[in-house]
Amino acid sequence: RLLAALEPLGDRVLTSDSVFELQVLPRSIAVFGTGGIGLELGQALCALGVRVVFFNPNPKLGFFTDPVIEARSKAYWSAELSLELGVRELTAERAGEGVRLSYRSASGLAEQAEFERVLVAAGRAPNLERLQLEHSGLVLDAHGAPRWDAETAQCGASPSARRRRPRCG
Numbered sequence: 001r002l003l004a005a006l007e008p009l010g011d012r013v014l015t016s017d018s019v020f021e022l023q024v025l026p027r028s029i030a031v032f033g034t035g036g037i038g039l040e041l042g043q044a045l046c047a048l049g050v051r052v053v054f055f056n057p058n059p060k061l062g063f064f065t066d067p068v069i070e071a072r073s074k075a076y077w078s079a080e081l082s083l084e085l086g087v088r089e090l091t092a093e094r095a096g097e098g099v100r101l102s103y104r105s106a107s108g109l110a111e112q113a114e115f116e117r118v119l120v121a122a123g124r125a126p127n128l129e130r131l132q133l134e135h136s137g138l139v140l141d142a143h144g145a146p147r148w149d150a151e152t153a154q155c156g157a158s159p160s161a162r163r164r165r166p167r168c169g
Helices: 005-014 036-047 068-079
Strands: 012-015 029-032 051-056 082-085 088-095 100-106 110-115 117-120
Touching: 005 088, 005 100, 005 117, 012 029, 012 068, 029 036, 029 100, 029 110, 036 051, 036 117, 051 110, 100 117
Parallel strands: 012 117, 029 051, 029 117, 051 082
Antiparallel strands: 088 100, 100 110
């Protein structure tokens, strides 16, 4: 779901689907979401010459659960990209041909920034309905996704799911 604060921006908001429909790249873009999709799309846009700033209300970067890996990833990405993590009190408005974001930074300072577009790459649910997985015989979780074995990355109890992947290293 689109962050409520961004709803007034209307067609100036892109998603991970609509960003591929752009005929002309914006000069600047605010990316909401620092998970795999947000980082990948934002980094690609940055490499294409777009000024990119990542925003996330969470002070953590990405989906890392290990604190050491998260800290090292944050240090790496902070050196490469503009990150605004832990933002609060976000408001957004149309400004000329672009958008103006007002927010409180993690340090508590009131900040403003302007961009041509906003890319929302967070909070999307998997699109599983059309797969009709309820007919697959697989055990599904509360979100309708198949439960899977972390050792084999396979679903269900088929004979191949009992084999273990060889360990590397």
